[in-house]
């Protein structure tokens with residue numbers, strides 16, 4: 689569990705260190721708010737994504753299922769600044785086993801709410817779906833803007849990063865790979 693008192697003390701220290709007065713009216717509740725915020729945006733650290741598995745086994749559906757534009761909010765582990773974007777996920781069910789559609793968004797959220805790297809987030813989602821759903825293949829494509837790269841540092845406004853993770857047939861079969869990448873990249 690998140691130690692909110694410890695976060696509060698640390699935030700107060702940061703405010704002092706940047707030359708602010710943590711006791712002025714506008715800041716007095718800030719350490720507590722930030723502690724609650726971290727509890728929320730890092731809640732994935734205490735979440736088991738398996739609780740989001742809702743599998744329907746009676747569908748006989750064995751062709752691609754594709755969900756686009758799943759909203760993604762994560763935090764880069766290098767600067768603790770947000771990276772924000774969209775995840776697109778496709779999989780080919782085996783044995784008619786399909787996942788409740790909303791669960792894809794819940795799984796993305798569970799892995800996103802931790803200090804993350806976009807590449808790791810992308811692989812974790814793909815590996816999890818491969819392990820738990822045992823589909824013929826999975827593809828995850830994430831497009832995101834990293835605030836650490838746009839609002840500070842390189843200040844590369846408008847730069848976006850695309851990462852993909854392909855598993856099973858989506859990786860081994862050249863045609864499936866080309867088709868799914870075209871579909872998921874929106875090209």
Ligand SMILES: Nc1nc2c(ncn2[C@@H]2O[C@H](COP(=O)(O)OP(=O)(O)OP(=O)(O)O)[C@@H](O)[C@H]2O)c(=O)[nH]1
Pocket residue numbers: 764765766804805806807834836837840841842
């Ligand atoms: N591969 C990868 N890099 C990331 C991600 N999030 C942030 N980064 C990068 O992590 C790197 C950290 O670089 P450092 O040189 O240690 O830190 P820095 O001095 O703040 O670097 P600048 O951001 O270039 O100012 C930067 O290049 C960031 O753009 C991510 O999800 N994936």
Ligand SMILES: [Zn+2]
Pocket residue numbers: 764765766767768769834836837
């Ligand atoms: Zn960063």
